[in-house]
Structure formats: C-alpha cells, structure tokens
Amino acid sequence: MKTGIILMNLGSPDSTSVPDLKAYLKEFLMDERVIDKPLWLRTLLVKGIIVPTRAPKSAEAYKTIWWEEGSPLVVLTERLQKALQEKVTEPVEIAMRYRKPNPKTAYDNLLKKIPDLEEVILVPLYPHYAMSSWETAVVYMKEIHKKHNYSFQLKTVPPFYKHPAYINALAESMKPHLQDDYDQLLFSYHGIPERHVLKTDPTKQHCMQVDNCCYKASESHLTCYRHQVTMTSELVAKKLGLKKNQWAQSYQSRLGRDPWLLPSTQERLPNLPKEGVKKIKVVCPSFISDCLETLEEIEERGKEDFIANGGEKYEYIPCVNTSETWVNALVQLIEEAKDAPYEQMSIQK
C-alpha cells in the first residue's frame, strides 16, 4: 500500500488581529456541529452577537499566549508532524478544521510526494468523540475527499481515549509534574453542551438518562464524550496509583447560556481552597497540543482565580504535545488503523 498520513487539529486564527479573529470565529461557530441551531438562528447569534463581542476579547487573550512562530496550537502540531516523520517512512502532513492549512492542501501535498497514493490515514488529534471536535473533523475531511474525487482510500484513527499506549503516554508526561506534594489532581476537559451528549447517543435512552450512565455498559459509549473523558481520567488515575479522593474531573471553556457538562472548572477552581484543596495540579487531556484554552484559560487565568481565593500552589501540567512516548503511541495508533476494516465509526446525521 502507498500510504500517507494526515494529522488533523482544530486550527487557530491567522494572527491576533481583530479581523483575523472575526474570520476564525465565524468559520468555527457557523459549523452546524458546533452551534447546532437552525441556520437563521445560528447566523443571527454568530454574526450578529457572538463574533462582534467576542473577537476583540479573544484577540487580547491570544496575544498573551502567541509565540514568535505563530499560534501555539499550530506550531505544536507542526512539531508533532516533524517528530512523527522521524519515526515513519510514510509522508506526514497536517490539516486544520478551521483556517490553515486546509484539507485540500494536505491531500495535494501528499499526492505531490506519492502521485499514485493508495491510502491516507487520518489522525484527528482528539482522544475523545464529540460532534464539535472529532466528528466535524472527519466529516469535513470526507467531504473534501469526495468533492475532489481523489482515488485514494481514507481511513481514520478512532477516538483513542482508553488505548493503553495513549493512557501510558499521558501518565508518563504527567509523572514529572507530580513528584512534589499536592492535595488534588484536577482533570479539566473542554466542555460541550449537554444537548450534544444526548444527540450523539444512538440508543436515545442511556446517556444522562440512566443513573451513573458513564459506568454502565452501553453501545452509546462509542460516541459519548462524557463517558470517554471519564474513562481517560479513571485509567490515568489508576496508572498513576491515585486513590479516588486524590483526583477530580471538571469541564472548561463554556460558551453561551445552554446547560453544559458539569462541574465547571471555572466554578470549581475558586471554591476548592475553601474545601481544603490548597495545592493543586491541573491537566487538560481533551487537548493533544497546548492552545489558547490550556495556556490562557487554565495556566494563566485558572491560577489567578485559585490563588486569589486562598489557594497556595497551582501547577498546570502541559499536554502530551511532542513527548517521545506520545509520538511512539501515535505510530502504534496509525499501524492499527492500517490493519483495521475500512469504516470503523459511523457518523450520525
């Protein structure tokens, strides 16, 4: 098989200017899998309210984390591409769901390197399934593949939230940060609206409808973000030898007024010191690469909130980024995808 690899991440604005933020937020939030409202309402909300008010604030936030080479998310994805390329013979390209580089560029770059390309392995850089992350990335790559009539096959690495190689890589990347004394390890995951958890439940009677649903066997787990993030926390905590009272889980980055998954990181951090948690470690496993949501929201603002409310010690634990064990895990995930049947995950309409 003549194979190429595409690593896919979310994407960032081209710069920290307000016009670039507006273009990015418009493309991102007009995605029907992110703001799943009827087109007229989504257009009104996004173009009329969210983008004009949010773009200047987000531009300021991005300025606090931007690197000389560009957005951390994009730069770290490029570094991951390089690190992976050193371990595999197949050409590796990157694509972003929003802005640049786009999927067509990634496909065409692979074709330049292998004109008779037979297969592309797509790696969505999300450990967990959500319609607003993994699903939209895969649907978009498939649409572009179909639109341009490419003759190569497209195979996708499924969500790897409980894969032993990923769990090991995450735990190993955390270990150096857990050597000193702390009261709690907080797993902070990107939040999603509760409605999205209900929507991606194919049974329509399990997720958030059955007591303790995330811990009870169900086919819904294949596409359940809440179950999948919970399993990542459980497995990593077990691997690190933590007891139940040494760790907790919460959800960050809420947008809008609809109910999102709880508890909220933003609400937990200022309350924890009152509950006796004075020294905290925070890790954000829904992200493979550090980005605005980890560096600004958690490393910067989270720390300010925790310390201002009586916390004594706060450490943010970076994402797996380009760690050696993670790159090795990635090689394993790609090898397994090559051997897997053509269609492993069905996407609901």
Ligand SMILES: C=CC1=C(C)c2cc3[nH]c(cc4nc(cc5[nH]c(cc1n2)c(C)c5CCC(=O)O)C(CCC(=O)O)=C4C)c(C)c3C=C
């Ligand atoms: C990790 C998976 C992600 C899920 C699930 C997700 C859902 C989701 N996000 C928004 C709104 C925004 N997210 C923003 C930034 C952002 N989101 C993710 C990942 C997931 N989002 C990443 C990696 C980033 C950072 C990008 C970067 O350039 O560093 C933003 C933009 C920034 C801001 O203004 O805060 C918005 C907006 C929704 C509404 C949603 C689920 C419905």
Ligand SMILES: [Fe+2]
């Ligand atoms: Fe997001």
Ligand SMILES: [Fe+2]
């Ligand atoms: Fe569920």
